[in-house]
Amino acid sequence: MNVPVWNPAVEFMEREALERLQFANLRNTVTWALKTPFYRRRLAEVGMTHPEDLTSLRDLRNLPYTTKDDLREAYPDGLLAVEPEQAVRLHTSSGTTGMPTVIYHTRRDIDHWTELVARCIVATGATARDVFQNMTNYGLFTGGLGLHYGAERVGMLVIPASSGNTGRQVQLMRNFQTTVVHATPSYLLHLHAALGDEGITREQLSLRKAFIGAEPHSEQTRRKIETLFGIQAYNSYGLSEMNGPGVAFECVYQTGLHLWEDAYILEIIDPRTLQPLPEGETGEIVMTTLQRQATPLLRYRTRDLSHLVGGNCPCGRGHRRLARIKGRSDDMLIVNGVNVFPSQIEDVLMKIPEVGTNYLIQLEKRGSLDRLVVKTEIYAKLFIGDPQTLDDLRERIGELLRSAILVKPAVDLHEPGSLPVSEGKAKRVLDLRPAF
Ligand code: ADP
Numbered sequence: 308m309n310v311p312v313w314n315p316a317v318e319f320m321e322r323e324a325l326e327r328l329q330f331a332n333l334r335n336t337v338t339w340a341l342k343t344p345f346y347r348r349r350l351a352e353v354g355m356t357h358p359e360d361l362t363s364l365r366d367l368r369n370l371p372y373t374t375k376d377d378l379r380e381a382y383p384d385g386l387l388a389v390e391p392e393q394a395v396r397l398h399t400s401s402g403t404t405g406m407p408t409v410i411y412h413t414r415r416d417i418d419h420w421t422e423l424v425a426r427c428i429v430a431t432g433a434t435a436r437d438v439f440q441n442m443t444n445y446g447l448f449t450g451g452l453g454l455h456y457g458a459e460r461v462g463m464l465v466i467p468a469s470s471g472n473t474g475r476q477v478q479l480m481r482n483f484q485t486t487v488v489h490a491t492p493s494y495l496l497h498l499h500a501a502l503g504d505e506g507i508t509r510e511q512l513s514l515r516k517a518f519i520g521a522e523p524h525s526e527q528t529r530r531k532i533e534t535l536f537g538i539q540a541y542n543s544y545g546l547s548e549m550n551g552p553g554v555a556f557e558c559v560y561q562t563g564l565h566l567w568e569d570a571y572i573l574e575i576i577d578p579r580t581l582q583p584l585p586e587g588e589t590g591e592i593v594m595t596t597l598q599r600q601a602t603p604l605l606r607y608r609t610r611d612l613s614h615l616v617g618g619n620c621p622c623g624r625g626h627r628r629l630a631r632i633k634g635r636s637d638d639m640l641i642v643n644g645v646n647v648f649p650s651q652i653e654d655v656l657m658k659i660p661e662v663g664t665n666y667l668i669q670l671e672k673r674g675s676l677d678r679l680v681v682k683t684e685i686y687a688k689l690f691i692g693d694p695q696t697l698d699d700l701r702e703r704i705g706e707l708l709r710s711a712i713l714v715k716p717a718v719d720l721h722e723p724g725s726l727p728v729s730e731g732k733a734k735r736v737l738d739l740r741p742a743f
């Protein structure tokens with residue numbers, strides 16, 4: 308296969324050269340960080356007052372971690388490292404887990420970010436000839452403008468559709484023969500169901516690729532999207548603290564997400580001991596920005612869980628790969644003492660042929676015990692006929708879940724379209740247990 312590439316000099320850089328570049332950029336980053344009151348204080352605590360105090364890349368280990376709470380405390384401008392007039396844009400996180408955080412960008416920062424997104428897009432085999440419909444929210448959320456700028460740089464025809472309004476999305480896709488879309492995986496599944504309702508088949512669309520991200524999803528969900536639409540779906544990982552999309556992306560080989568190591572230093576740590584973990588072990592992703600001047604971040608604890616994929620990707624890029632994100636460390640549910648990740652439940656559900664495109668995990672309290680209820684949509688035709696079939700299906704789903712998560716949930720079966728759909732990130736867990 309001819310490997311499509313945007314910036315061969317950087318994407319195929321030898322490890323040694325890449326690390327030299329990282330070190331030079333780390334020193335720049337510390338120089339910028341020292342301009343903020345927040346990092347001046349933090350770095351002084353570890354005896355670092357000058358970028359020359361860093362003598363090698365290994366010294367990164369001596370730098371303090373930065374947490375989401377630190378960002379919230381520094382809100383709104385405690386982490387701004389340039390004069391306010393040099394900043395040209397700000398973005399905030401979606402606030403999935405609390406108060407939002409803010410990240411500022413200079414013109415140069417936006418230019419770097421755009422380059423990273425362009426690399427990601429081209430790595431999937433998309434080209435300037437594609438028509439790109441961006442179905443994520445335009446606004447403070449980074450998925451809209453982030454992908455938009457990158458796609459324009461590649462030269463695609465960009466349709467800034469933003470999120471929601473499924474009828475209009477379909478109309479745009481048909482009128483302009485959209486070939487590539489960007490959306491959350493949950494929204495694409497919803498879109499597919501909506502096409503069915505309107506009697507539109509995939510042959511009437513020109514779609515060939517999707518970029519999916521912004522929320523945890525399983526390999527089974529990706530496969531489902533690929534099969535339903537007859538396309539390739541590429542996992543895209545990013546977070547507003549690290550610009551947004553463009554941090555890590557799958558290439559045509561879909562063997563994990565290449566993380567651009569000229570722009571970020573990646574560490575995987577044990578979230579309890581804060582010690583680095585060896586390749587292959589799952590832990591918290593920690594990242595240091597290397598190119599961002601307006602809001603440099605050192606060893607930012609993302610709370611996202613993943614591991615490094617070993618070996619080399621057939622595409623030849625040396626930038627290491629992250630495995631699919633398992634979820635956030637704070638996503639983990641404790642059900643009667645057993646640890647359960649929502650992604651494990653999704654993995655089981657999406658393998659079951661009768662299961663439709665939407666589900667919800669509900670937690671309740673029954674006396675002193677937790678009760679786990681998995682609500683899932685199934686195909687409409689299953690509701691017609693023998694009720695015993697539904698009982699059997701409920702039992703089968705319950706058993707499959709029990710063998711995966713060690714807890715047997717109650718299973719509720721729902722008609723297609725009856726569970727809530729969100730326009731942005733899907734809300735998969737409803738925890739109704741009282742706090743105390
Ligand atoms: P918030 O943290 O408020 O949701 P963001 O909009 O910055 O704000 O979202 C970034 C988060 O979304 C990541 O930290 C991660 O938890 C999740 N995320 C983004 N892309 C993916 C992906 N491809 N797979 C799983 N989770 C993802």
Ligand code: ZN
Nearest residue numbers: 558560620622
């Ligand atoms: Zn690759």
